[in-house]
Amino acid sequence: MPPADAEPTRRTTALLFFIVSALLPIPQSLGAAQAPQDAPDGMALYEAGCASCHGSDGRGAPPDRIAFDDPLPDLTDCSFASREPDADWIIVSKAGGPVRGFSDVMPAFGEAFDDDQLQAVMDHIRTFCTDHAWPRGELNLPRPLFTEKAYPEDEWVWTAGVNAEGRGAVTNELLYEKRFGSRNQIEIALPFGFAESAAMRTGRDAGPGSDWGLGLGDIEIGYKRALLHNLQTIFSFGTELKLPTGDEERGLGEGDLKLEPFLALGQILPGDGFLHLQTGAEFQPSRDEVGILAPGEEREPDAELFWRAVLGRTFTSGEFGRSWSPMVEVLGSRGVGDGPFAAEWDLVPQMQVTLNTRQHVMLNVGVRIPLTDADARSTQFLVYFLWDWFDGGLFDGW
Ligand code: HEC
Numbered sequence: 001m002p003p004a005d006a007e008p009t010r011r012t013t014a015l016l017f018f019i020v021s022a023l024l025p026i027p028q029s030l031g032a033a034q035a036p037q038d039a040p041d042g043m044a045l046y047e048a049g050c051a052s053c054h055g056s057d058g059r060g061a062p063p064d065r066i067a068f069d070d071p072l073p074d075l076t077d078c079s080f081a082s083r084e085p086d087a088d089w090i091i092v093s094k095a096g097g098p099v100r101g102f103s104d105v106m107p108a109f110g111e112a113f114d115d116d117q118l119q120a121v122m123d124h125i126r127t128f129c130t131d132h133a134w135p136r137g138e139l140n141l142p143r144p145l146f147t148e149k150a151y152p153e154d155e156w157v158w159t160a161g162v163n164a165e166g167r168g169a170v171t172n173e174l175l176y177e178k179r180f181g182s183r184n185q186i187e188i189a190l191p192f193g194f195a196e197s198a199a200m201r202t203g204r205d206a207g208p209g210s211d212w213g214l215g216l217g218d219i220e221i222g223y224k225r226a227l228l229h230n231l232q233t234i235f236s237f238g239t240e241l242k243l244p245t246g247d248e249e250r251g252l253g254e255g256d257l258k259l260e261p262f263l264a265l266g267q268i269l270p271g272d273g274f275l276h277l278q279t280g281a282e283f284q285p286s287r288d289e290v291g292i293l294a295p296g297e298e299r300e301p302d303a304e305l306f307w308r309a310v311l312g313r314t315f316t317s318g319e320f321g322r323s324w325s326p327m328v329e330v331l332g333s334r335g336v337g338d339g340p341f342a343a344e345w346d347l348v349p350q351m352q353v354t355l356n357t358r359q360h361v362m363l364n365v366g367v368r369i370p371l372t373d374a375d376a377r378s379t380q381f382l383v384y385f386l387w388d389w390f391d392g393g394l395f396d397g398w
Helices: 003-023 028-033 042-049 086-095 115-125
Strands: 155-163 169-180 184-196 212-216 220-229 233-242 258-269 273-283 303-313 323-336 344-354 361-370 380-387
Touching: 042 115, 086 115, 323 361
Parallel strands: none
Antiparallel strands: 155 169, 155 380, 169 184, 184 212, 184 220, 220 233, 233 258, 258 273, 273 303, 303 323, 323 344, 344 361, 361 380
16 A cells, blocks of 8 residues: 555544443453554553643643642753653653652552553653654763763763872863753853962072962853763764963963864763764964064974763662763873974863753763873863753752
8 A cells, every 4th residue: 555545544543442442331451452463552651640630732721621730841841841751751661750859749650550551651752742853861971071962961070180199270160051942952161279379380489389369260151962862872963162361370260262073972871871973174264463482482383183982781779760871081182283292191080960850950970080191281170060951050959
């Protein structure tokens, strides 16, 4: 049969089946057992268990039809629905709203529906958002300390780092990321830090602790867009502009306007594993005008290429508990241009953990270990605090 005819026929059959089963007093369980190949019928289960509150269309039942004041999510809103992974929704449906810090009006269906049935309900809920340009929340993999994710985010991230040896410095970065449209994100990063001044570093003024100060780093503005995605992989392009706002004396700025285009890939691996890859280049658009060497200054590369890879896996404590994501990050970079520039390598083992019940507030702790040029570069301890603000207030869902 040509495919053009198949759709209306199937729809007519489904409609007939629906009318007949609505007229005959067939018990729900018997109806389900008669479904082809015993596959649970997600739509029927949704109608039976969820539609009274969430509405047959997923927009939420009208207020006069329900006996509670808690607002219902709009399951047709792609901006909201696309970013929630099935696994999270199954947990909420199984164990009830409070398991993820939501209202206890959302009942627990763990007794009524088995995992296959809940998955079928999710598959039905997924039909409510019809715009597939929105990458799915499954692709929102745990965030590494350095590598830029391919997934567009709504987040605040505060990262702090402290050098283990050598020049004293405590660096901080406050990052704000905001999505717009289905695939885009803008971000602004404000680095600041406590550091010893250059004079202190070279030993010209060796007064103990006398020259520590707070300084601003190079502010960064970025744009990112997801180019391709399916349920396993997401691939993005982005670019960052680094403004020369930093305090160079304290080693907090590089003194030049820099542009950093990059490509990023996120890949889901079997067994709750995941991979991030990022590669890009950093260069100065106005290099010719500013590229004159000051006396004593070393020649700088024309550009820097970098590549980053992260391998990780997520573990959950108990069935619904905290998520732990150990990751190993490898950072490589190399100057290109006039001069012998060697590649630099770092290894960054780290552990991300969700802090609250809603799982939208997280911590990551790691250490950046230089593998090359280890005499000149310090080991650095790092920690970030992340708030996925779209999922709720900072103090919601604990
Ligand atoms: C008695 C009413 C009621 C029924 C029945 C109900 N829900 Fe809910 N559900 C709610 C309410 C209220 C919320 C909002 C909770 C909040 O935001 O604090 C909710 C939230 C949810 C969420 C969380 C969305 C998010 O914010 O991430 C999911 C998923 C969900 N429901 C799925 C289901 C499924 C699947 C069924 C049927 C198997 C179902 N619900 C049946 C009332 C209900």
